[in-house]
Amino acid sequence: xxxxxxxxxxxxxxxxxxxxxxxxxxxxxxxxxxxxxxxxxxxxxxxxxxxxxxxxxxxxxxxxxxxxxxxxxxxxxxxxxxxxxxxxxxxxxxxxxxxxxxxxxxxxxxxxxxxxxxxxxxxxxxxxxxxxxxxxxxxxxxxxxxxxxxxxxxxxxxxxxxxxxxxxxxxxxxxxxxxxxxxxxxxxxxxxxxxxxxxxxxxxxxxxxxxxxxxxxxxxxxxxxxxxxxxxxxxxxxxxxxxxxxxxxxxxxxxxxxxxxxxxxxxxxxxxxxxxxxxxxxxxxxxxxxxxxxxxxxxxxxxxxxxxxxxxxxxxxxxxxxxxxxxxxxxxxxxxxxxxxxxxxxxxxxxxxxxxxxxxxxxxxxxxxxxxxxxxxxxxxxxxxxxxxxxxxxxxxxxxxxxxxxxxxxxxxxxxxxxxxxxxxxxxxxxxxxxxxxxxxxxxxxxxxxxxxxxxxxxxxxxxxxxxxxxxxxxxxxxxxxxxxxxxxxxxxxxxxxxxxxxxxxxxxxxxxxxxxxxxxxxxxxxxxxxxxxxxxxxxxxxxxxxxxxxxxxxxxxxxxxxxxxxxxxxxxxxxxxxxxxxxxxxxxxxxxxxxxxxxxxxxxxxxxxxxxxxxxxxxxxxxxxxxxxxxxxxxxxxxxxxxxxxxxxxxxxxxxxxxxxx
Numbered sequence: 001x002x003x004x005x006x007x008x009x010x011x012x013x014x015x016x017x018x019x020x021x022x023x024x025x026x027x028x029x030x031x032x033x034x035x036x037x038x039x040x041x042x043x044x045x046x047x048x049x050x051x052x053x054x055x056x057x058x059x060x061x062x063x064x065x066x067x068x069x070x071x072x073x074x075x076x077x078x079x080x081x082x083x084x085x086x087x088x089x090x091x092x093x094x095x096x097x098x099x100x101x102x103x104x105x106x107x108x109x110x111x112x113x114x115x116x117x118x119x120x121x122x123x124x125x126x127x128x129x130x131x132x133x134x135x136x137x138x139x140x141x142x143x144x145x146x147x148x149x150x151x152x153x154x155x156x157x158x159x160x161x162x163x164x165x166x167x168x169x170x171x172x173x174x175x176x177x178x179x180x181x182x183x184x185x186x187x188x189x190x191x192x193x194x195x196x197x198x199x200x201x202x203x204x205x206x207x208x209x210x211x212x213x214x215x216x217x218x219x220x221x222x223x224x225x226x227x228x229x230x231x232x233x234x235x236x237x238x239x240x241x242x243x244x245x246x247x248x249x250x251x252x253x254x255x256x257x258x259x260x261x262x263x264x265x266x267x268x269x270x271x272x273x274x275x276x277x278x279x280x281x282x283x284x285x286x287x288x289x290x291x292x293x294x295x296x297x298x299x300x301x302x303x304x305x306x307x308x309x310x311x312x313x314x315x316x317x318x319x320x321x322x323x324x325x326x327x328x329x330x331x332x333x334x335x336x337x338x339x340x341x342x343x344x345x346x347x348x349x350x351x352x353x354x355x356x357x358x359x360x361x362x363x364x365x366x367x368x369x370x371x372x373x374x375x376x377x378x379x380x381x382x383x384x385x386x387x388x389x390x391x392x393x394x395x396x397x398x399x400x401x402x403x404x405x406x407x408x409x410x411x412x413x414x415x416x417x418x419x420x421x422x423x424x425x426x427x428x429x430x431x432x433x434x435x436x437x438x439x440x441x442x443x444x445x446x447x448x449x450x451x452x453x454x455x456x457x458x459x460x461x462x463x464x465x466x467x468x469x470x471x472x473x474x475x476x477x478x479x480x481x482x483x484x485x486x487x488x489x490x491x492x493x494x495x496x497x498x499x500x501x502x503x504x505x506x507x508x509x510x511x512x513x514x515x516x517x518x519x520x521x522x523x524x525x526x527x528x529x530x531x532x533x534x535x536x537x538x539x540x541x542x543x544x545x546x547x548x549x550x551x552x553x554x555x556x557x558x559x560x561x562x563x564x565x566x567x568x569x570x571x572x573x574x575x576x577x578x579x580x581x582x583x584x585x586x587x588x589x590x591x592x593x594x595x596x597x598x599x600x601x602x603x604x605x606x607x608x609x610x611x612x613x614x615x616x617x618x619x620x621x622x623x624x625x626x627x628x629x630x631x632x633x634x635x636x637x638x639x640x641x642x643x644x645x646x647x648x649x650x651x652x653x654x655x656x657x658x659x660x661x662x663x
Contacts, residue, residue: 005462008463014451017445017448027267046243048249049083051084054092059095066096068118071110071111083211084229084232085212086229094159097191098149102142105142108201109139118254184214185216186353187214190211192210211240215232215353216353221355224371228364228371230369231367235352235353238352239352246325248320248325253284255401256399257400276388276390278329279324279392281318281322282323282400283395287405291513294572295408311393315390317450318384329389331367370383373432374419378450382427386437408559409559411576414527421536422538425455428458474594474615474616475593489614566638571640574632575639586649588626592623592630597658629642
C-alpha cells in the first residue's frame with residue numbers, strides 16, 4: 001500500500017504541474033488579412049489524410065474528411081490534399097475519384113452559401129440544414145448518388161472492368177501487379193492537378209490539388225505503421241506542392257471550421273514569436289459524444305485545463321491528428337515549388353515512398369516522425385520541442401475546428417486506451433523519458449506534464465491495490481486506515497474529500513454535468529483496472545524481451561443500429577466475454593462481496609463502523625461506480641449485456657479471492 005501511495009502521489013504531483021501555467025490563445029485572422037492583401041503571399045498548405053483499412057474505415061467516411069478540407073476558405077492554388085492509403089485499396093481510390101468529381105459542385109456550393117461544416121455527411125445530417133431551394137435539393141441528391149455508388153462498390157468488394165477505364169490509376173491494381181494490403185508497389189496518382197487549366201469547378205474557379213498515395217510495402221520490410229505513412233507523405237509532398245505548412249488528420253476527423261488554416265497561420269506568421277513555432281495542436285473532439293459523455297471520450301478537464309497547461313510551457317502535446325506543422329521543423333525543408341509535369345512528379349514520388357528509400361537515412365530518427373513507438377506522435381512532438389522549437393495548444397472558443405468519431409462501445413474505448421497507455425509507458429521507460437531526455441531542454445513543469453500521460457499504465461496496480469485489498473480486508477476485519485475516532489483519520493479524509501470536491505468543481509466549471517463527471521470517474525476506474533493493467537504488463541514484458549512489439553490497432557468506426565441506439569440512450573455496451581470484461585466484472589464483484597459482507601459482519605459490532613469507516617466508504621463508492629456492470633451481469637438481456645459465462649467466472653474468482661484471504 002505504501003508503494004501504491006508513492007506512485008499515485010507522484011502522478012498527482014504531475015497532474016498539478018499542468019495546472020500551474022494555463023495559457024489560452026486567440027488568433028486575430030483579420031490582422032492576417034490586412035498584412036497579406038494578396039493571396040499569392042500566403043504560404044502553401046499541404047493536408048495529409050491517413051487511412052489504413054477500407055472495412056474498419058469505410059471509404060465514405062474517408063472522402064467526407066477529404067471534401068471538408070478541400071473546401072477550406074483558402075486560395076486553392078495554395079492548397080494540396082494528400083490521401084495516404086495504407087490498405088492500398090482500389091475501393092478507397094475509387095471513392096477518392098468519385099469525390100474529385102463531386103468536389104466540382106460541392107466546393108462552390110460551400111463557398112457561395114458559406115456553410116459549416118463542410119463534410120457533406122455532417123452538413124446534411126444537421127437539424128438546421130433544412131431544404132432551401134432547388135440548389136440544396138440538387139446538391140443533396142448528387143451527394144446521395146455518389147455515396148450510393150461508393151457503398152455499392154464496397155459491397156461488391158472490387159471495381160469492375162468498365163469502371164476502371166475512368167482513370168489510369170486503376171491500372172495499378174491490374175492482375176499482373178498482385179496487389180495485396182501488405183505486399184504491393186508504390187502507387188502515387190495525382191487525381192486533380194491544381195496547376196492544370198481544366199482543373200476547375202462548375203463556377204470556373206481553380207480546384208485544389210488532390211493526390212492518392214499508397215507507399216510500397218513488402219513482407220521483408222518493416223513499414224512502421226502510421227509514422228512510416230506520415231514520413232512517406234512528407235517526402236512525396238515535398239516533390240509536388242511542398243507546402244511550408246502541413247495539416248495532418250485521421251480519416252475519421254473532418255474539418256468543422258473552414259477558416260482553420262487562417263487561424264493557424266496567425267501563430268506561424270506572428271512577427272514576434274512565429275518563427276519559433278513548430279506546430280499548432282487542436283484538441284481531439286467528437287461529434288457523437290453523448291450528453292453526459294458515457295465513455296469519457298472527450299474529457300473537458302483534459303482539453304480545457306491539462307493540455308492548455310502544457311501549451312503554457314510551449315510544450316503542447318502532438319496527439320497525431322488535428323495538428324498544423326511547420327515543414328521545416330519536421331524535416332528541415334523550408335519548401336520550394338516544383339515545375340515538373342504531373343507524370344514526372346508521380347514517378348519521382350514513387351521512389352520516395354518505396355520500402356528501401358529510408359535505409360541508411362535519418363528518417364524515423366532525426367527527420368520526420370520517430371519510429372519504434374505505438375504513440376509516435378507524442379515522442380515526435382517532444383523531440384521537436386527538445387530541439388528548441390515551441391508548440392501551441394489552441395482550443396477555439398467557437399465550435400471545434402475538427403470533429404471525429406468517438407468510440408461508441410466500452411470495448412473499443414478500452415482497446416484504444418490500452419494502445420495509448422502502452423505506447424506512452426514505453427516512452428517513459430525509454431531513452432526519451434522526459435525527465436531524462438528533456439532535462440535542461442524542457443521546463444520542469446513540461447517534463448512533469450508529460451509524465452501525467454506517460455504514467456497512465458503505472459497507475460494500474462496501485463489502483464488495483466485499493467480496489468481489491470480494501471474490500472477483502474473489510475471482509476476479514478483488517479483495517480487499512482485509521483479509525484474514524486483517531487486524529488490520523490483527518491488527513492486521509494481531507495485528501496480524499498478535497499481531491500473529490502476539487503475535481504467535481506473543476507469539471508463543472510469546464511462544462512460537465514454532474515452525471516458526466518461521475519461517468520468520467522467510472523471510466524477512469526475501468527481503464528485503470530483493465531486496459532492499463534494489460535498496458536503495464538505488456539510493456540514490462542517487452543522491456544524484458546519476453547514478448548514482441550505489438551502492431552498499430554485500428555479501432556472500428558462503424559457499429560450496428562442497436563449498438564448506436566444504446567449508446568445514444570447512454571446504456572453501457574459490453575457484449576463480449578473478453579478477458580478485459582472478466583477483470584472488470586471480478587473487481588466489481590469483489591467490492592460487492594466486501595460491502596455486503598462487511599455490513600453484515602460489522603454493522604452491529606460496537607465500534608465496527610468507526611474502525612472500518614474509510615473502507616466502507618471506499619467500497620460504497622466503487623460499488624456505486626460499478627452499478628452499470630451489475631446491471632449488465634444480472635438484469636440486462638440485450639446483446640450489450642455481459643454474457644453468462646462472464647458472470648460465473650467473475651463470481652467464482654471473487655469467491656476464490658475471498659476464501660484465500662480468509663486462510
